[in-house]
Amino acid sequence: MTDSQSPKGRRKSYHHGNLRAALIEAALGLIEAKGPLGFTLAEAARQAGVSAAAPYRHFRGRDELIEAIALQGFGMFADRLEASFNDGRPSLLSAFGTMGQSYLDFARENPGYYMAMFESGVSIAGNPDLARECDRALGILRDAAARLSEHLPPEKRPPAGMIANHIWAMSHGVVELFTRGAPGARAPYSADEMLESGTAIYLRGLGLIP
CATH class of the missing domain: 1.10.10 (Arc Repressor Mutant, subunit A)
Structure with a gap:
């Protein structure tokens, strides 16, 4: 050495x-x-x-160190969502789907950050910086959802915040089901396929796509 x-x-x-x-x-x-x-x-x-x-x-204890990691992670995650939506996709729908895929990719490529963000018990509401970065990520999903429903009459448009939260929850659920030896690993379809089909079914149910 x-x-x-x-x-x-x-x-x-x-x-x-x-x-x-x-x-x-x-x-x-x-x-x-x-x-x-x-x-x-x-x-x-x-x-x-x-x-x-x-x-x-630099840190008063382990929890503060984990909070710093989660803060970096949420910043990276929001940047990735933003880039996936603004990378010249041929349609708004494909861009929206790519944002969900970005969630899966982030969890696969950055497991340490992902666990600090979502599995450490860190209080997002109790940390203004964490809350800001988390809201930025959710805001990108919310803005994309609002644009996706613009073709509907105003009275028929589902709340953009609801759509954003549902897509986030679905993506998170797929990650938890399929990663680190979870039960989904035995399924005859991949995490990517499950998220893609689930998103399509959900958006059709809301009348956002044919």
Whole structure:
């Protein structure tokens, strides 16, 4: 093991670098391996190659570290939703469907962030920054839903907020059903197929698509 790889070497580099980012990176690995409640702040410090006291320069405890990870995650998630809706899709409907797919992709590609956001018990309502980023993500879905129903007479348009929450809940349910060895892994169809068909059935039921 080289000095740069050893705890001593990492401690030196992080002392002069971004300790906060190093702790977040270490905690992400621990969350993926042990779950959001399966590690201590001291373990995150050890994984980052710093002393057990070092994290307290930035975080009062593990929960605050997880909140910081969830905040980053919601920001990344909102950016992804926005990009998926504005990437030149041939139709509004396909763009809307791509947003649901982006939820699945985010959970697959960023399990540590996803668990911090949705499985750690972090209080979104109790953290203004978290609430803001979560609302930004939901707002993108809500705006897309409003545009998708513009062709209907005003009195027949379902509430855009309801549609956004339903699509979010459906996407979240599919993720929970199919990821990390969950029962859906034995189904004869994929998570992507289930979400696509469920979204189509839902939107048809609302009269938003033929």
